[in-house]
Amino acid sequence: MDGLVLTCDHDGRLRALHRVGAGLPGLTGKPGTPFPALFGPDAVAGALDLFSGLRKSGRALDHPVPSRLDPAGVLHVSGLSDAEGMVLAVTRAPGGFPALTEALDALNPRLARRLAPLGSAVAKPELPSADALFDEMTLLNNELANVQRALAKANAELAASNEQKNRLMGMLAHDLRTPLQVVVGFAELLEQRLDGRLEAAERACLERIRESSLSMRHMVEDALSLAALQAGRLRLARRPSDLAALVRRNVSMNRVLAEGKCITIELSVPERPLPMADIDPAKLDQLLNNLLSNAVKYSDRGGRVRVALSEVSGEAPGEGLGEALGEAMGKVGDRARLRVSDDGRGIPPAELAQLFQPFTRTGRLGTEGEGTVGLGLYICRSIVEGHGGRITADSAPGRGSTFTVDLPLVASSP
DSSP, X not given: OOEEEEEEOTTOBEEEEEEETTOOTTOOOOTXXXXXXXXXXXXXXXXXHHHHHHHHHSEXXXXXXXXTTXXXXXXXXXXXXXXXXXXXXXXXXXXXXXXXXXXXXXXXXXXXXXXXXXXXXXXXXXXXXXXXXXXXXXXXXXXHXXXXXXXXXXXXXXXXXXXXXHHHHHHHHHHHHHHHHHHHHHHHHHHXXXXXXXXXXXXXXXXXXXXXXXHHHHHHHHHHHHHHHHTXXXXXXXXXXXXXXXXXXXXXXHHHHHHTTTOEEEEEOOSSOOXXXXXXXXXXXXXXXXXXXXXXXXXXXXXXXEEEEEEEOSSOOOSTHHHHHHHHHTOTTXXXXXXXXXXXXXXOHHHHTTTTSTTOOOSOOOTTSOOOOSOHHHHHHHHHHHTTOEEEEEEOTTSOEEEEEEEEOOOOOO
């Protein structure tokens, strides 16, 4: 243990300097020098505080004194005032006083005995009793239980708030859907009643009304579906349906949106009837609306969108839900395949991996600045998987996009 022991008179003047171990080479002084001066000019103020404390209380323990004369930068001084004067122990580290006095006892027993009363003032760590530990653990367990109760309450409030939000969202969407259907219906009625009597500008206004109303209706349907999905209540009203007729009808309706950008929608369906599909027609309409509106949105004016429906037999229907449903129906591999393709800008690979996640907004805008909230494809995937099918996307920048939907088929009754 390296350190110094200083003996001084009651006025703090140095009598002798005793080195322990290697001592503190930077601190030297002649007898009669006030001990605060030993720590250097920059440390006089701190050393004088120590001297004042010794004069008042008679003891000091690990008093820090900054000093540039030692590499440690801060020295720690413990000392006392007795009948002979003052005795100070200087160490580099706090808590070093006991080790220094132990080393001093072999070098100067008398000086060590003078410092002995200060040793009783050194705080010794007290080990807590078993009862104290038990009380502390009980207190911590109680605090943990309180935190868990508060967290459970917060989670319940959050769930209730989310449920309320979903109900409100569903109510708003439902209340918007009815007037939108009225707007679309009257626009179609006006177009039929005034056929041949409308000027080009008037017909364009009617087309814009129908186009905007259909776009808003698509958004309302997505809002209703999102609320149902978040509440875990996306229900399918399934019944055997003619998928080809549904696709023809939907494409005919969405041509109104495509005509706004002079885009042609080409439709290809099998000439022979397909087996009936066990589907929810309204949800399949919504699926097609989202796929076609995206294709139109990301296609250049005057482009083409292709919709193709076909039957695929003799192949596995896919993984997970599709395979389970196929096996339950005893018709593994019999399915309808719907493809929607465009010649638009395409999707970068980094964005393609996240395409079917909710609120995923790609860096792309539509070719005429159309934006998106990132719900359509997430809802498409939910609808397809709810039917036991599968949806995939194939795209790359500059070569457009193709979305493929596989749905199980059921054979027609004989």
